[in-house]
Amino acid sequence: MSEKNHRVSRRQFLTYTLTGVGGFMAAGMLAPMVRMALDPALEAAGDSEFVSVGLSEDEVSEEPQRVDFSIELDDGWYSSEQSRSAWVLREGNEILALSPICTHLGCTVNWGTNEENPEEFFCPCHFGRFERDGTNIPGTPPTRPLDVYEVEVRDGMIYLGQINQRG
Incomplete structure (x- = not known):
């Protein structure tokens, strides 16, 4: 196969790179927020305290x-x-x-x-x-x-x- 068929333009490379980096940053920001929101629901329910x-x-x-x-x-x-x-x-x-x-x-x-x-x-x-x-x-x-x-x-x-x- 020739390299011509698999070439990525500069614009496509930039789009892929920025999308990947943006997605990684968004996941890094959302993970703690999701964990904080779900943490009380995931805690084991204790016995009633007297x-x-x-x-x-x-x-x-x-x-x-x-x-x-x-x-x-x-x-x-x-x-x-x-x-x-x-x-x-x-x-x-x-x-x-x-x-x-x-x-x-x-x-x-x-x-x-x-x-x-x-x-x-x-x-x-x-x-x-x-x-x-x-x-x-x-x-x-x-x-x-x-x-x-x-x-x-x-x-x-x-x-x-x-x-x-x-x-």
């Missing part, structure tokens, strides 16, 4: 007690501390920790603040009511029970995990 609420097992009674605690949240590359609350009570031999967030519109429920029904959780936003165990009372706005925290007892102290939806 947080001490500073309440001992002996202090828990059948009367709901409000406990405030904080958890550390990792959102991608940002770590922050978030305040949380729970209503902790003993139901038989079990310890129950209820979320104070109303399942109707997300307002905060309180125990015993309704004068007409002092032995219930009450949501002042739309007069939602819940039984002592967090189940919603029929005929009131909430359509499902209060959410519950995972509860663990370690060395006599109460630890709460993630919130689970009921009903």
Whole structure:
């Protein structure tokens, strides 16, 4: 074969060279950005962490007690501390920790603040009511029970995990 058939013009050589170098540079710039965007999604999901609420097992009674605690949240590359609350009570031999967030519109429920029904959780936003165990009372706005925290007892102290939806 002759060399005439395989010659590359200067213009073609420049086009090929610049396209190759540009593509290499673009790949070098995009690779870290793609890695950064996908890194949190590729991380292995850890087990839910339990947080001490500073309440001992002996202090828990059948009367709901409000406990405030904080958890550390990792959102991608940002770590922050978030305040949380729970209503902790003993139901038989079990310890129950209820979320104070109303399942109707997300307002905060309180125990015993309704004068007409002092032995219930009450949501002042739309007069939602819940039984002592967090189940919603029929005929009131909430359509499902209060959410519950995972509860663990370690060395006599109460630890709460993630919130689970009921009903």
